Amino acid sequence: MSFLRNLFTKGAVERDLDQEVRAYVDLLTEEKVRAGMPPDEARRAARLEAGGVEQIKDEVRDERRGSLLDSALQDFRYGVRLLRRSPGFTTLAVLTIGLGIGANSAIFSVINGVVRKPLAYPRADRLMFITSQFPTLNFSKFWISPPEYFDFREHTKAFSSVAAYTTGAVNLSEGDRPERVNTAFVTANMFDVLGVRPQRGTVFTAEQDLPGTAPVAVLSHELWQRAFGGDPAIVGTTIQVNGAAREVLGVMPPGFDLHDSKSQLWLPLGLNPANRQNRGSHFIYLVGRLADEASIAQANAELQGMLRQGWREWVPQGHVPNDSTHRVQVAPLHDEVVGNVKRALWVLQGAVALVLLIACANVANLLLARAESRHKEFAVRTALGAARGRLLRQFMSEGIVLSVLGAVLGLGLAYWGLKALLAANPESIPRAAEITLDPMVLAFTVGVALVTGLVFGLAPLLHIGDQAVSLAIKEGGQRATSGAGRNRVRRGLVVAEIALAVMLVIGAGLLIRTFRNLTSVDAGFESANRVTFGLVLPPATYPDSQRVVQVITDLSRALADVPGVERVGAMQGLPPMRPVNANDTNFEGYAPGPGDPPANVDYYQVVTQGYFQTMGIEITRGRAFESGDAIGGPVVIINEALAKRFYKDRDPIGRRLNPFFGPNTPLFTIIGVARDVKQGGLDAPAGTELYFSHEQSARVTGFPPRQMNLVMEVSRPLAALAPAIRAAVSAIDPGLPIIQMRTMDEVVGGSLVRQRFLSQLLGIFAGVALLLAAIGTYGVLAYMVSERQREIGIRMALGAGSSQVVGLVFRQGLGIAGIGIVTGIAGALALSRLTQSLLYGVKPSDPATFVAVAVVIALVAAAACLIPMRRATRVDPLTAIRAD
Amino acid sequence: MGQSPTNLLQGTLDLLILKALALGELHGLGVSRRIEQLTRGTFLVKPGSLFPALHRLQDAGWLSSAWGPSENNRKAKYYRLTAAGRRQLESEIGQWKRVSLAITLALQAN
Known part of the structure; x- marks a missing residue:
């Protein structure tokens, strides 16, 4: 192809042309010499006759087919020049596209990192997450008990290996800096199941993972770097974990984690395969790797077989999984990790896709309006012989210039937006560390940019048909009122924009209402002016259980003396986001029949004497814990939900119950009923709950909780109190790390991060959509007014008042908005099923939201009419009629 | 050579x-001289229009070119018609005849 030749061998072609032209001059000179001219004169004459060598070459160059590229460049330059000449239009268009593409790339990056990317393990699709399920207790995803784990591991054929784990946190003391570290307690085969080898050293063996586990530990790469400065001789050294020495066996590679637990330390779980007692003690999760030839379906079929029959054969009596009340389920680990955030992310992606659509419609409309005002220019150029293809190319290059500029802006926005997004919401997105603007996203953005460029480019072609050309020329430059067909396209685009904006604003409205509903939920305790932090008293440094109680009591007293601290209490579990305990509990005289709730309590809570008052939890019946309880008989306080479930209308005070704290647990007497506290999330009903006295726990059960959260009612801000609080803790034990000191408002707010994140983002997108739709409406009306200036002028000359002119514009504007709103509401209703699971306390078809949104959009449309309306009334009939 | 050269109609140069x-x-110079001779000096083709036309026709596949020695053993680039060029010539001749007939008729009409 000469085109390619020209393109790639430009140098050679250029030289060839040069020689050819020079040869021509030589031949001409020779001709003149032969005709009798002296050589010097002949040469000068020949040069003169031929014209400049460079000019000739230039003209040949222009003729080249390779100039397709040159002319594309020319189109591009022309496009840039035109765009520079109308900076208002260009800025608006580039901003519009930039916003659309930026939002899309940011959200797509999140989806790519969180949902689409496989987990960071070899053959991660073969990894399954195994949990139990208790339909009658409403536990859809519950732990497995160790005996169940061993039963399953021994009998499964569908899985090549199955590992178990539980997560928690430990105190790590490195020098004088105590630190709280997320820890995974795993079976020795977990590393094999996940398929990840340590970066240094080794991991523990099955022998080291037996009960009374060997004092060994495996570090995460991040912990090794942060706490040990990446010490190359770390393997074999000793670290202090919960006050006891452990030998470091190895370091895992960077980024290694399990189920997004952000674990930094890996310790042996220490289950005893020989012990098949305590079948009801559910506290581990299982991760299994499917055998090479097995599918998920096969694993499920095998499991169903075990549940129906097998398990009962291995364990003839007692608590075993079955296929009705105590199921076991298998799900891909990836789905588990990504789980509940997936739908929210896709909703966001849908929302930004709508924003992009609106942006495209807007820019298409802008270009369409421009194309119409340049109607004559195109007609003249067509008549002068500009090929239609060339015009088309120019349109497209203009569109592509716009969308490329928009894409550059969009990528910038995406980059910073993503940073801001992740910085503002570190907790609400799983796998946040894996989110980056990667080549995939880049490709996506470029694709979107090119497609929008093409779409924009083609839009004006809708009316550069043959008739348009001849019409424009016939009109002789007179401004024609654009045809009905063309207006229909423009209006259709605006209607679509408004409809999409309505859908988005309704979605955002519903989520914002959800968020407000959640923030106004009565959590059952006072969070304002409350400050909390956690403490863990490890057995190695606090072997005596009485001492464990004493430390908390002493610390409570010391904290109460801090100026600005009004009251002090302590609790084992921090509401409102606690994992459910679901402990079997015997209520004296309660024998559940077939339809009755099983004797099981959702939450066990251990609290100090000052707790209820400090947290502002009302005791509705009976009394709270008193100082006499420390030496008195076992007492318990129940919540209202428990009273209602197990005591119905009988008075629970004085009745007794037997919690599960191991063998020889005494009967506890109910002394009071407390108001319900939300423990399992603000959007979930408060579960049943038992409160035990921390002061009597060591004496009565022998197991005082070693992890406690202190809470203080304060009259000064946290920042002012923090040093004194730290000093008080340090005075009791300088080696105790303070865990997450923060206000209770932050704790409550923290449980809503995901909802807040969603409603904020969607709110921003809806705002952008609203703005774009307003611009679109304004554009189409402004154009209509300028186009009908003549008509308006004539009407006014014939006696039409300005109110009639205003009515003309207004009717048109509201007509467009009306159709858009109705279409949008229909669309929102159609999509309501998708958003349902994200809402709380509001129906997806909530009439109030719909009406409010319709009113807002109508107002925005009316506002968009204002400037065109004013302009219409200012039309001077004389000028309008004389114009053109 | 004494006559003032007529401006070439668009497309006529290619045909010539x-x-x-x-x-x-x-x-190149040969083409120029041959056209001068064929039109009895009516058309003088300057290199500024000749070379672009030659390259355009070559890119269209109607001409091929090669370097060779001139009459006096100078180096020169020679052009020749390709088969496609021959067909193009025939079709352009037909078209020209129709156009010139039409214009002649139009000019003769009263």
């Missing part, structure tokens, strides 16, 4: 070049 080359291969 093809015609000039129909009789055999020529270099």
Whole structure:
């Protein structure tokens, strides 16, 4: 192809042309010499006759087919020049596209990192997450008990290996800096199941993972770097974990984690395969790797077989999984990790896709309006012989210039937006560390940019048909009122924009209402002016259980003396986001029949004497814990939900119950009923709950909780109190790390991060959509007014008042908005099923939201009419009629 | 050569070049001289229009070119018609006849 030749061998072609032209001059000179001219004169004459060598070459160059590229460049330059000449239009268009593409790339990056990317393990699709399920207790995803784990591991054929784990946190003391570290307690085969080898050293063996586990530990790469400065001789050294020495066996590679637990330390779980007692003690999760030839379906079929029959054969009596009340389920680990955030992310992606659509419609409309005002220019150029293809190319290059500029802006926005997004919401997105603007996203953005460029480019072609050309020329430059067909396209685009904006604003409205509903939920305790932090008293440094109680009591007293601290209490579990305990509990005289709730309590809570008052939890019946309880008989306080479930209308005070704290647990007497506290999330009903006295726990059960959260009612801000609080803790034990000191408002707010994140983002997108739709409406009306200036002028000359002119514009504007709103509401209703699971306390078809949104959009449309309306009334009939 | 040269109609130059080359291969100056001769000096083709036209026709596949020695053993680039060029010449001749007939008729009409 000469085109390619020209393109790639430009140098050679250029030289060839040069020689050819020079040869021509030589031949001409020779001709003149032969005709009798002296050589010097002949040469000068020949040069003169031929014209400049460079000019000739230039003209040949222009003729080249390779100039397709040159002319594309020319189109591009022309496009840039035109765009520079109308900076208002260009800025608006580039901003519009930039916003659309930026939002899309940011959200797509999140989806790519969180949902689409496989987990960071070899053959991660073969990894399954195994949990139990208790339909009658409403536990859809519950732990497995160790005996169940061993039963399953021994009998499964569908899985090549199955590992178990539980997560928690430990105190790590490195020098004088105590630190709280997320820890995974795993079976020795977990590393094999996940398929990840340590970066240094080794991991523990099955022998080291037996009960009374060997004092060994495996570090995460991040912990090794942060706490040990990446010490190359770390393997074999000793670290202090919960006050006891452990030998470091190895370091895992960077980024290694399990189920997004952000674990930094890996310790042996220490289950005893020989012990098949305590079948009801559910506290581990299982991760299994499917055998090479097995599918998920096969694993499920095998499991169903075990549940129906097998398990009962291995364990003839007692608590075993079955296929009705105590199921076991298998799900891909990836789905588990990504789980509940997936739908929210896709909703966001849908929302930004709508924003992009609106942006495209807007820019298409802008270009369409421009194309119409340049109607004559195109007609003249067509008549002068500009090929239609060339015009088309120019349109497209203009569109592509716009969308490329928009894409550059969009990528910038995406980059910073993503940073801001992740910085503002570190907790609400799983796998946040894996989110980056990667080549995939880049490709996506470029694709979107090119497609929008093409779409924009083609839009004006809708009316550069043959008739348009001849019409424009016939009109002789007179401004024609654009045809009905063309207006229909423009209006259709605006209607679509408004409809999409309505859908988005309704979605955002519903989520914002959800968020407000959640923030106004009565959590059952006072969070304002409350400050909390956690403490863990490890057995190695606090072997005596009485001492464990004493430390908390002493610390409570010391904290109460801090100026600005009004009251002090302590609790084992921090509401409102606690994992459910679901402990079997015997209520004296309660024998559940077939339809009755099983004797099981959702939450066990251990609290100090000052707790209820400090947290502002009302005791509705009976009394709270008193100082006499420390030496008195076992007492318990129940919540209202428990009273209602197990005591119905009988008075629970004085009745007794037997919690599960191991063998020889005494009967506890109910002394009071407390108001319900939300423990399992603000959007979930408060579960049943038992409160035990921390002061009597060591004496009565022998197991005082070693992890406690202190809470203080304060009259000064946290920042002012923090040093004194730290000093008080340090005075009791300088080696105790303070865990997450923060206000209770932050704790409550923290449980809503995901909802807040969603409603904020969607709110921003809806705002952008609203703005774009307003611009679109304004554009189409402004154009209509300028186009009908003549008509308006004539009407006014014939006696039409300005109110009639205003009515003309207004009717048109509201007509467009009306159709858009109705279409949008229909669309929102159609999509309501998708958003349902994200809402709380509001129906997806909530009439109030719909009406409010319709009113807002109508107002925005009316506002968009204002400037065109004013302009219409200012039309001077004389000028309008004389114009053109 | 004394006559003032007539401006070439758009598209006519291509036709003349093809015609000039129909009789055999020529270099650039040769094409120019052959056209002058064929039109009895009516058309003088300057290199500024000749070379772009030659390259355009070559890119269209109607001409091929090669370097060769001139009459006096100078180096020159020679052009010749390709088979496609020959067909193009025929079709352009037909078209020209129709146009010139039409214009002649139009000019004769009262």
